Every structure is written in C-alpha cells, then in structure tokens.
Amino acid sequence: MKSAVVVFPGSNCDRDLAVAFEQVGGTKPAMIWHAETELPDGLDVIGVPGGFSYGDYLRSGAMAARSPVMRAVADAAARGVPVIGICNGFQILTEAGLLPGALMRNAELAYICRPIGLTVENSQSLFTSRYEAGERITVPIAHHDGNYQADADTLDRLEGDGRVAFRYAGSCNGSARDIAGIVNSNGNVLGMMPHPERALEPAHGNTDGRRLFEGLFERVGG
Amino acid sequence: MKARVFVTLKSGVLDPQGKAIHHALEGLGFAGVNDVRAGKLIELNLADGTSHAAIEDMCRKLLANTVIENFRIEEVG
Numbered sequence: 343m344k345s346a347v348v349v350f351p352g353s354n355c356d357r358d359l360a361v362a363f364e365q366v367g368g369t370k371p372a373m374i375w376h377a378e379t380e381l382p383d384g385l386d387v388i389g390v391p392g393g394f395s396y397g398d399y400l401r402s403g404a405m406a407a408r409s410p411v412m413r414a415v416a417d418a419a420a421r422g423v424p425v426i427g428i429c430n431g432f433q434i435l436t437e438a439g440l441l442p443g444a445l446m447r448n449a450e451l452a453y454i455c456r457p458i459g460l461t462v463e464n465s466q467s468l469f470t471s472r473y474e475a476g477e478r479i480t481v482p483i484a485h486h487d488g489n490y491q492a493d494a495d496t497l498d499r500l501e502g503d504g505r506v507a508f509r510y511a512g513s514c515n516g517s518a519r520d521i522a523g524i525v526n527s528n529g530n531v532l533g534m535m536p537h538p539e540r541a542l543e544p545a546h547g548n549t550d551g552r553r554l555f556e557g558l559f560e561r562v563g564g
Numbered sequence: 565m566k567a568r569v570f571v572t573l574k575s576g577v578l579d580p581q582g583k584a585i586h587h588a589l590e591g592l593g594f595a596g597v598n599d600v601r602a603g604k605l606i607e608l609n610l611a612d613g614t615s616h617a618a619i620e621d622m623c624r625k626l627l628a629n630t631v632i633e634n635f636r637i638e639e640v641g
Contacts, residue, residue, distance in 0.1 A: 451584055491578075491632060514582070
C-alpha cells in the first residue's frame with residue numbers, strides 16, 4: 343500500500359491523517375511538501391489534510407489549490423488515483439476544480455467544533471463501502487468555512503448521480519441540501535468537511551470514521 | 565500602472581458577513597439600510613502595458629472564485 347499526504351504551510355491535520363493511513367493501510371504515507379512538483383510513483387491513495395493552508399488568505403484553500411503539488415495531485419486524480427480531501431482539503435479540492443461548488447463562511451458566522459451526526463447517503467462509493475446506505479454516524483467537525491454551495495443544476499446532478507456521500511443529519515452550517523461530502527464524477531475524489539481521522543480509535547471516543555479508511559484501503563489494496 | 569479589482573458575491577449567494585454587518589448597523593441605530601453585501605478590493609501595481617485580458621485572466625485563475633463571485637476591473641492611471 344503506497345499512500346501520500348500533502349502538507350501545506352498551515353496544514354494541521356496532516357499527521358492525524360498520516361496516522362489513519364498508517365493504522366489502516368499498514369504503511370507510513372509519504373509526506374509531500376506543497377512545493378514539490380511530482381508525487382512518488384505508484385500511489386494508491388492521496389490525502390489532502392485539514393488545517394488553515396496559507397492562513398486561509400484570499401479564500402480558504404485558494405492559495406493551496408494553485409500550489410505546485412496540486413498540479414501533480416490533479417494529474418494523479420485524472421489518472422484515477424483515489425484522493426480524499428478533508429475539511430481544508432475539501433476546500434482546496436473545490437478551489438482546484440477537482441470537485442464542483444464552493445465552501446463559504448458558515449451561515450451563522452461561527453466556528454463550529456463538535457461531533458455531528460451524518461447520514462451516509464451512498465454506500466457504493468470507493469470511500470463508503472463499509473457503511474450502510476442511510477446509516478447514521480457521528481464524526482467531529484471543526485470549521486469556519488463549511489457552508490457548501492453550488493448552483494441548483496449542480497446540486498441536482500450531484501444528488502441524481504449519487505455523488506452526495508454524506509449529509510448532515512440536521513442543519514449545521516448552512517450547506518445547500520445539508521451536504522457534508524461529495525465525490526467527483528469518476529468517483530475517485532472525495533471531499534468532506536467532517537474529520538473521519540478524528541474518529542479512528544476508542545481513545546477518540548468514537549470510531550465511526552475508521553470504516554471510511556478501511557473501505558478505501560480494502561478497495562485500493564485489492 | 566495600477567488596477568483595482570472588486571470581488572463581490574454573486575447575487576443570490578447568501579452573504580453571512582453582509583448580514584452581520586447589516587445587523588450591527590441596525591444595532592447602532594442606523595435606520596433605512598435595506599441590505600449589505602461585503603466584498604473585497606484588491607489593488608494591483610502592474611508593469612505598464614499589462615493588458616486588460618491579462619488582468620481578467622488573473623481574476624479568473626485566482627483573485628475571484630467564479631463559482632460564487634463576480635469581479636470588476638478598474639484600471640487607474
């Protein structure tokens with residue numbers, strides 16, 4: 343199993359994500375600094391972690407999305423390599439155009455940091471195969487800019503194509519149609535605001551996030 | 565030469581910051597404010613002869629997120 347976690351100035355969940363990849367995937371991921379122009383060959387999974395890349399300057403994820411390493415991530419994603427972006431990673435993937443829509447300031451303008459109920463909308467995706475469709479899980483969120491917005495056509499298409507992976511179980515941050523996580527049209531890129539890597543082992547108080555990584559590594563590991 | 569780029573949220577996109585500013589203005593007793601929309605002003609100091617098309621390209625590729633934002637360019641001297 344060969345994985346990588348991209349690290350930007352201001353990333354702060356990169357090590358948590360690396361622990362998740364190592365615990366579930368069995369090998370330590372390569373940590374790739376944002377200035378790199380190439381990724382290691384033969385990656386099975388790429389992680390884009392949470393944090394406050396580039397201090398959230400201009401817009402959350404905007405600067406990171408234009409950094410050299412993201413061109414390499416976009417190339418890998420186009421070749422079908424699975425990419426998971428969590429929190430700031432989701433913001434970066436939308437800014438980079440790998441996922442549709444945008445993440446705006448939370449509707450109530452507050453930073454929200456608490457465990458939140460999610461509904462697994464689609465258990466067929468590369469990332470959700472260890473969950474049941476409609477299952478209710480609890481995963482922590484910690485964000486200020488998690489308010490997912492896209493035009494109505496895009497939202498209809500996401501829902502119609504089964505590309506909504508997770509929905510908030512109640513209103514949370516103002517997100518259109520309570521969307522918490524989506525996949526791209528090829529199904530190999532997931533962006534989500536909640537932090538599954540923070541619900542990995544009993545010491546976290548909750549292990550609902552672990553099955554995401556188990557399902558993903560099971561599928562890519564063959 | 566200089567250019568100013570005004571980045572604003574598209575109409576129809578909820579602007580929570582604008583709403584909060586509106587609320588604060590009302591709290592200060594300013595009546596008659598119907599709506600507030602907040603945006604950004606970005607000032608560019610550019611090499612002489614930079615084309616309008618180049619500035620537009622900067623806006624599309626970085627300065628504005630055209631999923632949710634509009635931009636307007638004002639070239640100043």
